Amino acid sequence: MAYLFDRVAIIGLGLIGGSLAKAARGENLFKKVVGVGRNEKNLEKGIDLGAIDSYTTHLAEGVSDVDLVVVATPPGVIIEIIKKVVPYIPDGCIITDVGSIKEEIVKGAERLIADNDKIYFVGGHPIAGTENSGIEAIDPYLFIGHKCVLTPTPKTNRVAFEKIKTMWEKVGCKVISMDMIKHDNIFAIVSHLPHVVAFSLINAIINIKYLQEDILSYSAGGLKDFTRIAASHPTMWKDIFLMNKENVLNSITHFQSSMEEIKRAIAEEDSEKLVSEFEKSREVRRAIK
Amino acid sequence: MAYLFDRVAIIGLGLIGGSLAKAARGENLFKKVVGVGRNEKNLEKGIDLGAIDSYTTHLAEGVSDVDLVVVATPPGVIIEIIKKVVPYIPDGCIITDVGSIKEEIVKGAERLIADNDKIYFVGGHPIAGTENSGIEAIDPYLFIGHKCVLTPTPKTNRVAFEKIKTMWEKVGCKVISMDMIKHDNIFAIVSHLPHVVAFSLINAIINIKYLQEDILSYSAGGLKDFTRIAASHPTMWKDIFLMNKENVLNSITHFQSSMEEIKRAIAEEDSEKLVSEFEKSREVRRAIK
Numbered sequence: 165m166a167y168l169f170d171r172v173a174i175i176g177l178g179l180i181g182g183s184l185a186k187a188a189r190g191e192n193l194f195k196k197v198v199g200v201g202r203n204e205k206n207l208e209k210g211i212d213l214g215a216i217d218s219y220t221t222h223l224a225e226g227v228s229d230v231d232l233v234v235v236a237t238p239p240g241v242i243i244e245i246i247k248k249v250v251p252y253i254p255d256g257c258i259i260t261d262v263g264s265i266k267e268e269i270v271k272g273a274e275r276l277i278a279d280n281d282k283i284y285f286v287g288g289h290p291i292a293g294t295e296n297s298g299i300e301a302i303d304p305y306l307f308i309g310h311k312c313v314l315t316p317t318p319k320t321n322r323v324a325f326e327k328i329k330t331m332w333e334k335v336g337c338k339v340i341s342m343d344m345i346k347h348d349n350i351f352a353i354v355s356h357l358p359h360v361v362a363f364s365l366i367n368a369i370i371n372i373k374y375l376q377e378d379i380l381s382y383s384a385g386g387l388k389d390f391t392r393i394a395a396s397h398p399t400m401w402k403d404i405f406l407m408n409k410e411n412v413l414n415s416i417t418h419f420q421s422s423m424e425e426i427k428r429a430i431a432e433e434d435s436e437k438l439v440s441e442f443e444k445s446r447e448v449r450r451a452i453k
Numbered sequence: 454m455a456y457l458f459d460r461v462a463i464i465g466l467g468l469i470g471g472s473l474a475k476a477a478r479g480e481n482l483f484k485k486v487v488g489v490g491r492n493e494k495n496l497e498k499g500i501d502l503g504a505i506d507s508y509t510t511h512l513a514e515g516v517s518d519v520d521l522v523v524v525a526t527p528p529g530v531i532i533e534i535i536k537k538v539v540p541y542i543p544d545g546c547i548i549t550d551v552g553s554i555k556e557e558i559v560k561g562a563e564r565l566i567a568d569n570d571k572i573y574f575v576g577g578h579p580i581a582g583t584e585n586s587g588i589e590a591i592d593p594y595l596f597i598g599h600k601c602v603l604t605p606t607p608k609t610n611r612v613a614f615e616k617i618k619t620m621w622e623k624v625g626c627k628v629i630s631m632d633m634i635k636h637d638n639i640f641a642i643v644s645h646l647p648h649v650v651a652f653s654l655i656n657a658i659i660n661i662k663y664l665q666e667d668i669l670s671y672s673a674g675g676l677k678d679f680t681r682i683a684a685s686h687p688t689m690w691k692d693i694f695l696m697n698k699e700n701v702l703n704s705i706t707h708f709q710s711s712m713e714e715i716k717r718a719i720a721e722e723d724s725e726k727l728v729s730e731f732e733k734s735r736e737v738r739r740a741i742k
Contacts, residue, residue, distance in 0.1 A: 311671065313671075354658070354669065354676050355672070358675040361679075363734050367711045367714075370737060379639045382600065382602075382644075383643040390650075391734070393678060395739075396731075398732050399728060402724055409720070413720060415657075415661075416712070419657040423653035427649075430698060431702060442652055442687035444656060445683035445684065446687060
């Protein structure tokens with residue numbers, strides 16, 4: 165039987181990397197998987213959970229004989245890792261990533277492999293995160309029914325792109341090809357902004373210091389949904405906000421105007437305005453159900 | 454068999470009123486229930502769904518021989534309705550409400566019955582709403598495991614209070630007695646603010662007009678949770694925001710500072726600050742799980 169990839173290195177064995185490895189092994193896409201990371205205990209768990217066959221804490225050793233490298237670390241260190249592994253990667257190897265922002269990563273990766281026409285990079289972003297993170301949360305069905313955005317450029321090798329596309333499709337994703345700049349613009353709005361908002365809300369509540377008792381015990385559905393989002397991985401989100409800074413700041417400004425408008429309508433007791441604004445929100449819900 | 458109430462009028466047969474009626478009948482707390490509303494089709498459905506025995510569109514007729522009136526309309530019309538029904542209510546009757554804000558309603562209701570020492574008012578707020586509304590969404594198990602806040606005052610009749618407390622307990626609520634001002638203060642933060650934020654977010658996204666295509670199809674968990682909250686009943690939320698105006702404006706201001714702080718940290722690329730803020734959010738999540 166022919167595997168899609170014979171030897172795969174997963175660098176950063178967290179929710180996404182671990183789930184991909186486990187799902188791909190289940191589908192017989194990967195023959196052997198080596199987990200690469202700094203935390204041996206975590207890597208041991210990866211073996212126990214059936215995500216990887218072996219592990220190493222040495223980057224160079226991990227990638228020395230693989231035909232696929234998946235960089236599944238927080239986005240802020242992806243470029244640094246690609247820089248470190250490029251000298252040790254065998255010819256013909258494909259590198260891909262799972263970072264939630266794409267322009268900075270794709271441009272950086274293409275610069276790093278510019279002198280080597282036997283190594284290929286394909287930027288990817290599976291839209292399948294949850295507020296959970298870490299190897300304990302891995303799930304081979306995580307990707308089923310979710311979109312995975314790939315961001316090819318004129319420099320992207322066509323064969324490499326098709327192999328990465330096949331990999332994500334086989335683990336259950338609907339793969340979409342999109343320009344990296346457009347990707348970062350759209351995700352600033354539909355993903356990064358909601359996270360900024362959720363973090364801001366929870367921190368606002370924490371900061372209301374005059375509240376002596378545990379008011380959170382009175383929270384119903386609304387607040388619980390926010391706290392779920394705001395429990396997302398702190399370092400990963402810090403990286404995303406900084407790497408997509410201009411788009412994120414822009415979307416925050418849009419949000420602030422929208423909130424100021426609702427605040428003013430409340431202050432001025434403009435019932436008509438409030439109801440019509442809320443009706444609009446309701447329609448969006450219907451549209452994306 | 455003794456019922457807790459023999460004849461009950463539910464004014465406003467929506468999610469809360471309908472679910473209470475159905476749950477209470479299931480527990481043999483109410484002998485006969487009359488639904489009172491303006492929409493006959495809706496009231497017919499109430500009969501079909503087993504929530505009520507009969508209905509009327511005439512307020513006076515609906516309350517003329519009951520021993521409990523539950524006002525389950527949007528909060529903005531509760532006082533108006535109590536005002537209209539008080540002249541027709543028989544001696545010994547208890548009036549209660551399910552409004553999400555309490556000070557304005559409780560004070561208003563107590564003023565309206567001040568001249569009659571044979572009618573009793575108990576303010577209540579079951580914390581069991583969802584983004585669904587309307588009679589179609591009723592669920593006799595809606596209240597199980599949820600809190601119900603009752604807001605007695607020095608004027609509250611003790612026996613009436615105990616009967617309303619028993620009613621909510623028997624349909625599954627954990628009943629909490631709380632000062633009405635404290636109630637409105639706490640709920641401005643844990644419930645009203647999250648709704649303002651969700652409405653603001655969805656409206657901000659709608660207003661980003663330069664987006665030509667359906668970006669919402671890329672939304673993952675985060676945004677979907679917000680759209681769920683923002684699909685809540687527009688009139689009800691307008692009422693809540695206006696009736697709890699000062700507390701809500703105050704909580705919005707807190708939120709705005711918190712968001713401005715995060716925005717500034719992103720603009721200044723203050724990684725340390727961002728991570729520490731997000732770590733705090735994460736702990737809150739753990740606290741209320």
